[in-house]
Amino acid sequence: NAxxxxxxxxxxxxxxxxxxxxxxxxxxxxxxxxxRQDPGMGLRLIHYSVGEGTTAKGEVPDGYNVSRLxxxxxxxxxxxxxxxxxxxxxxxxxxxxxTSGGNYNEQFFGPGTRLTVL
Amino acid sequence: xxxxxxxxxxxNIQEGKTATLTCNYTNYxxxxxxxxRQDPGRGPVFLLLxxxxxxxxxxxxxxxxxxxxxxxxxxxITASQPADSATYLCASPLGQGGKLIFGQGTELSVKP
Numbered sequence: 001n002a003x004x005x006x007x008x009x010x011x012x013x014x015x016x017x018x019x020x021x022x023x024x025x026x027x028x029x030x031x032x033x034x035x036r037q038d039p040g041m042g043l044r045l046i047h048y049s050v051g052e053g054t055t056a057k058g059e060v061p062d063g064y065n066v067s068r069l070x071x072x073x074x075x076x077x078x079x080x081x082x083x084x085x086x087x088x089x090x091x092x093x094x095x096x097x098x099t100s101g102g103n104y105n106e107q108f109f110g111p112g113t114r115l116t117v118l
Numbered sequence: 119x120x121x122x123x124x125x126x127x128x129x130n131i132q133e134g135k136t137a138t139l140t141c142n143y144t145n146y147x148x149x150x151x152x153x154x155r156q157d158p159g160r161g162p163v164f165l166l167l168x169x170x171x172x173x174x175x176x177x178x179x180x181x182x183x184x185x186x187x188x189x190x191x192x193x194x195i196t197a198s199q200p201a202d203s204a205t206y207l208c209a210s211p212l213g214q215g216g217k218l219i220f221g222q223g224t225e226l227s228v229k230p
Contacts, residue, residue, distance in 0.1 A: 090162075
């Protein structure tokens with residue numbers, strides 16, 4: 001199993017450009033998450049999904065959109081990139097269904113995407 | 119609002135000693151805490167979970183405690199090795215959807 005994979009690993013954008021980050025997991029997990037990690041700030045949740053076709057806002061959702069058209073994929077979009085979005089982005093997935101919760105399950109993280117916006 | 123904090127200062131210790139990392143939470147009572155390890159350039163990896171009704175949990179050289187009175191969790195690595203050098207993150211549940219709130223992480227450096 002590959003676990004959680006992220007594409008691309010690195011990207012440099014100019015202000016105003018758009019891009020999509022792809023997250024894929026092969027563990028049949030219901031829940032998926034997008035975080036950003038900045039020095040001294042820790043991991044902050046951008047958006048998350050509790051199942052195929054569902055998405056919800058996290059702590060810092062502004063400037064980002066997400067889609068979960070297939071259970072195994074979770075896409076993070078930046079429509080008009082800003083320098084403040086320079087960060088390392090991590091995707092994570094977790095076992096558990098929306099009805100049974102499985103609240104004690106750990107999250108599995110991808111390797112991250114380092115994004116620089118000039 | 120709910121807050122979870124770790125000592126942001128790096129911890130430097132000698133090989134063979136016990137490393138102790140601290141995680142404090144305020145304004146809520148989490149049902150459990152999780153600890154993750156993060157190596158440079160990589161995503162966090164889950165290590166241990168401790169529930170609020172558990173005082174202590176062990177896994178090999180790792181030990182985690184949960185003190186609901188002090189609102190604190192301690193993470194211990196005994197007989198530390200240079201390979202234990204990494205950043206360690208604590209996390210607690212936040213609302214529905216399996217969401218977690220993470221501390222800033224503490225960087226541990228074990229010198230030979």
